[in-house]
Amino acid sequence: MSLLKLEHVSYQYDSASPVVLKDIDFEFDSGKIYAIVGKSGAGKTTLLSILSSLAAPTEGTILLNGEDITKTDKYKFRSRYVGVIFQSFNLLPHLTALENVILSMNISGKKFDRKEKEMAMELLKKVGLSEEEAHRRVLKLSGGQQQRVAIARALSYDPGIILADEPTGNLDVDTQQEIIGIFRMLAKEGKCVILVTHSPEVAKSADQIYELKKQ
Amino acid sequence: MYIIKNAVKSITRNKLRNVLLGIIVFVIAVSACVALSIREAADVAKKDALEGLTITAQISFDRMSAMEQMAKPEEASGQEETGDEQTTPEEPQGGFDRGGFDFDILQGSSLSLDEYLTYTEAQQEGDSYYYSGAFSLDATGDLLPYGTEEEDATEAPDEGNASSINDRRGGMENGQMGDPQAMGGRGGKRFQVNEGDFSVTGYSSYDAMLGMFDENGSYSVTEGEIFDEDSEALDCIISSELALYNDLEVGDTIVLCNPECEEETYSLKVTGIYTNETSSSQENNRFAMNDPANNIYISYKAAEAILSASEAAANTTTDSDGEETSVVLSDTLAFTYTFANVDHYNTFAERVYDLGLSEEYRVSSEDVAAFENSITPLETLSGAAFWFFVIVLAVGAVILVTLNIFNLRERKYEVGVLTAIGMKKSKVAVQFIFELFIVTFAAIILGAGVGAAASVPVTNALLADQIEKTQQSQETTNERFGFKDGRGEAPAGDIGGDPNAGEKGSGGRFDRSGTAQNYVNSVSTATNIHVILQLICVGILLTVISGLAALISIMRYEPLKILSDRT
Numbered sequence: 001m002s003l004l005k006l007e008h009v010s011y012q013y014d015s016a017s018p019v020v021l022k023d024i025d026f027e028f029d030s031g032k033i034y035a036i037v038g039k040s041g042a043g044k045t046t047l048l049s050i051l052s053s054l055a056a057p058t059e060g061t062i063l064l065n066g067e068d069i070t071k072t073d074k075y076k077f078r079s080r081y082v083g084v085i086f087q088s089f090n091l092l093p094h095l096t097a098l099e100n101v102i103l104s105m106n107i108s109g110k111k112f113d114r115k116e117k118e119m120a121m122e123l124l125k126k127v128g129l130s131e132e133e134a135h136r137r138v139l140k141l142s143g144g145q146q147q148r149v150a151i152a153r154a155l156s157y158d159p160g161i162i163l164a165d166e167p168t169g170n171l172d173v174d175t176q177q178e179i180i181g182i183f184r185m186l187a188k189e190g191k192c193v194i195l196v197t198h199s200p201e202v203a204k205s206a207d208q209i210y211e212l213k214k215q
Numbered sequence: 216m217y218i219i220k221n222a223v224k225s226i227t228r229n230k231l232r233n234v235l236l237g238i239i240v241f242v243i244a245v246s247a248c249v250a251l252s253i254r255e256a257a258d259v260a261k262k263d264a265l266e267g268l269t270i271t272a273q274i275s276f277d278r279m280s281a282m283e284q285m286a287k288p289e290e291a292s293g294q295e296e297t298g299d300e301q302t303t304p305e306e307p308q309g310g311f312d313r314g315g316f317d318f319d320i321l322q323g324s325s326l327s328l329d330e331y332l333t334y335t336e337a338q339q340e341g342d343s344y345y346y347s348g349a350f351s352l353d354a355t356g357d358l359l360p361y362g363t364e365e366e367d368a369t370e371a372p373d374e375g376n377a378s379s380i381n382d383r384r385g386g387m388e389n390g391q392m393g394d395p396q397a398m399g400g401r402g403g404k405r406f407q408v409n410e411g412d413f414s415v416t417g418y419s420s421y422d423a424m425l426g427m428f429d430e431n432g433s434y435s436v437t438e439g440e441i442f443d444e445d446s447e448a449l450d451c452i453i454s455s456e457l458a459l460y461n462d463l464e465v466g467d468t469i470v471l472c473n474p475e476c477e478e479e480t481y482s483l484k485v486t487g488i489y490t491n492e493t494s495s496s497q498e499n500n501r502f503a504m505n506d507p508a509n510n511i512y513i514s515y516k517a518a519e520a521i522l523s524a525s526e527a528a529a530n531t532t533t534d535s536d537g538e539e540t541s542v543v544l545s546d547t548l549a550f551t552y553t554f555a556n557v558d559h560y561n562t563f564a565e566r567v568y569d570l571g572l573s574e575e576y577r578v579s580s581e582d583v584a585a586f587e588n589s590i591t592p593l594e595t596l597s598g599a600a601f602w603f604f605v606i607v608l609a610v611g612a613v614i615l616v617t618l619n620i621f622n623l624r625e626r627k628y629e630v631g632v633l634t635a636i637g638m639k640k641s642k643v644a645v646q647f648i649f650e651l652f653i654v655t656f657a658a659i660i661l662g663a664g665v666g667a668a669a670s671v672p673v674t675n676a677l678l679a680d681q682i683e684k685t686q687q688s689q690e691t692t693n694e695r696f697g698f699k700d701g702r703g704e705a706p707a708g709d710i711g712g713d714p715n716a717g718e719k720g721s722g723g724r725f726d727r728s729g730t731a732q733n734y735v736n737s738v739s740t741a742t743n744i745h746v747i748l749q750l751i752c753v754g755i756l757l758t759v760i761s762g763l764a765a766l767i768s769i770m771r772y773e774p775l776k777i778l779s780d781r782t
């Protein structure tokens with residue numbers, strides 16, 4: 001049984017707007033990297049929203065370990081089981097990079113074997129932020145640095161599923177490789193990594209590619 | 216826990232927003248604190264004044280209304296119903312009928328002691344009463360009333376007496392003696408005048424003399440001691456002036472007689488000599504009985520003993536027409552009811568009519584009137600403060616809600632992010648409300664501090680202003696009354712004309728004295744725990760009102776909508 005299974009999923013933002021996703025049947029398993037590709041406006045971000053239960057499918061079901069995720073506590077699902085790297089990061093600008101990461105750890109309500117601050121700092125260093133940058137307010141970080149903070153935040157509470165919307169879009173080739181390396185490692189640890197990307201290079205590193213067609 | 220940390224962080228990282236919020240709440244808090252303090256000060260002052268107030272009341276005959284009744288011819292039948300046995304002489308019809316006034320009713324309308332005591336049934340627990348009876352006695356032998364010359368008395372005592380009576384009567388006509396009803400005494404005949412050198416007053420208890428002897432009174436027994444209040448023995452206290460004038464000491468006995476009958480004598484033992492600080496300042500002591508130095512005080516039981524002895528003697532006098540008149544001594548009764556509180560007084564004033572008091576009498580209390588007068592400025596201020604408070608709160612709440620709606624629009628994105636990463640909406644709401652709470656209470660604490668410091672001077676300044684206004688209105692009243700030199704004093708409302716009544720110092724109905732000592736004119740501590748508690752309630756109320764706006768908007772927000780709106 002696959003970890004995540006989409007059955008005939010369709011989505012429409014509201015009844016007046018056109019259908020964005022139509023009759024999607026995707027399957028995702030643990031320990032693998034998936035790439036979702038498609039033209040701009042094809043509905044990649046929309047699909048991630050549905051996968052992170054920010055939006056409920058208009059039709060069809062999403063099964064998490066065989067269970068309908070609309071029936072689970074969506075806040076708990078978001079805060080514990082799925083780590084999302086948003087296309088526009090969605091960081092809190094008045095908090096520092098470190099505080100953003102710690103906040104997510106706090107919201108998850110998980111118990112950690114070490115101090116949150118220590119773990120968060122370690123993670124930020126791992127994605128390539130200096131200690132000084134980690135203490136800076138997000139407002140004062142560059143796009144690439146913000147992206148790395150968003151990645152660190154998504155990984156901070158050790159979720160089983162990673163959803164990333166153009167995670168390397170603002171990064172140089174070297175850093176891009178580094179980040180892909182991290183995703184590989186996460187997949188090896190048994191996590192399910194789902195990437196949305198325009199980059200063929202990133203898509204190549206995936207175990208499986210799903211393509212979305214614009215409706 | 217992280218919610219609180221987050222709230223504090225959020226406040227410190229968004230200073231401008233929170234300082235603005237804080238200033239608004241601060242202004243509300245200062246205004247509310249001052250307004251509430253004024254109300255509290257008014258309440259406290261009122262309560263203090265009420266607790267310190269001994270309410271005394273009298274029943275008095277409303278003579279004017281009785282006279283008005285008699286003046287109306289069509290009311291004549293009603294007049295007969297009042298139990299008038301004496302038929303007034305027939306007067307020719309037409310013109311004003313002066314004979315229509317029945318002085319037996321008008322003068323003999325003082326209540327008897329028994330009647331007064333009946334009405335005490337309308338009193339409640341904690342209430343009390345006392346009374347005094349005053350009558351006149353003449354000097355005998357070497358004894359001379361203070362202020363009379365020896366020649367007058369020794370030359371021709373009878374003539375002297377007669378002339379002094381005439382003088383006094385002349386005085387009455389000039390309005391110097393005050394209430395003629397008072398002189399008539401209970402059951403007294405129209406032209407019977409039994410007044411003499413000394414005014415002898417019997418008191419039912421020491422309570423009845425408290426006004427004279429307590430710290431506000433001007434009397435004190437300086438030699439010997441006061442008579443026993445429960446004793447029938449003819450013990451008395453006399454003034455130091457009288458003692459000095461007649462070389463009297465404690466233990467001496469003075470012999471007095473019925474002014475109309477020299478043979479009817481009474482021996483009073485002097486147990487104490489009192490000094491009266493104000494007696495020397497009294498003006499126009501032209502008549503012996505009018506001089507407080509000639510006041511002799513005894514217990515009411517002793518007075519009763521004298522009166523019943525006089526009744527038993529039943530002496531009569533024969534006038535020039537050969538008509539015999541009784542010269543039995545009678546006293547003028549002053550009966551005072553005391554009440555534990557204003558409610559008791561009000562109940563009494565209603566119930567007493569059920570106990571048979573005629574509608575022609577009215578119950579009045581100078582204390583209650585004076586008290587109500589004294590708190591008028593404070594009450595006015597308190598009322599104004601209340602409305603000020605309501606307006607400040609209403610306007611403040613509107614401003615706060617508006618400000619919060621603006622703040623929330625700005626924070627919409629924050630709500631979107633927090634919920635998108637899995638924070639429950641309810642927790643987000645708690646955090647936001649907690650932020651409001653912290654800012655509101657910090658501002659309220661500051662505001663309460665400033666308000667508390669400001670409230671006393673502000674209250675006192677406003678109060679002084681209010682007193683001035685009240686006084687101006689009284690001045691207008693005085694002007695309308697035609698008082699040009701400040702003689703605005705209303706006559707003392709005591710029935711029976713107790714000679715001491717004037718000394719109790721009824722404040723005067725339209726007092727225009729500049730000192731305003733009749734008013735509660737300052738407060739000391741305005742802000743107390745009461746006010747602080749009320750302010751805390753105000754704080755909670757403001758937080759809830761503005762927090763409610765936050766709660767409603769947060770609950771309405773959908774993270775997907777918010778976040779996609781931005782991109």
Ligand SMILES: Nc1ncnc2c1ncn2[C@@H]1O[C@H](COP(=O)(O)OP(=O)(O)OP(=O)(O)O)[C@@H](O)[C@H]1O
Nearest residue numbers: 013017020039040041042043044045046047776779
């Ligand atoms: N909140 C929204 N309400 C209505 N329509 C929306 C909303 N968000 C996106 N859409 C529409 O849904 C379609 C899919 O959008 P989506 O953001 O999923 O595309 P995408 O594949 O992520 O594009 P890109 O590669 O540019 O990020 C688009 O046509 C877009 O206009």
Ligand SMILES: [Mg+2]
Nearest residue numbers: 044045087165
């Ligand atoms: Mg997209």
